Amino acid sequence: MRLATWNVNSVRARCDRVVDWLERSDTDVLAMQEIKCKPEQFPREPFEAAGYELAIHGLNQWNGVAIASRVGLKDVQTSFPHQPSFGKPGQDPVVEARALGATCGGINVWSLYVPNGRGLNDPHYAYKLAFLEQLREQALGWADAPTALVGDFNVAPRTADIWSEEDSEAETHVTDEARAAFHAFEAAGYEELSRRFIPADNTYTFWDYKQLRFPKNEGMRIDFIYGSAPLAQRATAVTIDRNERKGKGASDHVPVVLDIES
């Protein structure tokens, strides 16, 4: 089975590219982030014509997560228990569309879009840390089953995972506490599988659209695949499909792909 994660940065703007890639890459399950639309706006037809079922969770033009599967899709959950909410001062907090769980081919798959954090003194940063902490709490209970926590974690775990730790736009991605919150999944029984297969420094999954970041390979490694022990022991390969950042109309993230033996 082939399981992938991809922050597509609008599924409507990227639909043709995403479906083309799905078919070319022979992917069975794709977890998407930043679909940037409501379910009724999602371009279902090309996915379904290609043989995929869909689970979609989107509230507005922000965030949004989805799962496309051709190996079954059931037990859909549009948030995890105690998932933190967020709201601007004076507004009612909302549990945003940042987590979507489903059982696909016997695997408990979570498509995750961890809050960016925005700035170290921004309430969004505390929200980011709380999101990771509460997710870890829930993940403890899923660790004995084959579980995949995949998506955009918005954390660059090591110095070699970011082109410059001084980049002010990524300050919330490199702090000790963000990195500790990221690594806490290891103590919860999970292994980050892209690292096992792709340990090389300066191997990125995101490059900003601005300032020639991609041609200069100035990116960040922030998209990951955590597998519980029962899943990790079945992992055979991971690839990062850097080609998907090329050309006009690319997302700023690329797919990360896990192969699992049955």
Add this chain to the structure above:
DNA sequence: ATGACACAGAAACTGTGA
């Protein structure tokens, strides 16, 4: 080569991302 922000919604700009 891979190339100098992009997306959505509202309104000719703003919020958001990282």
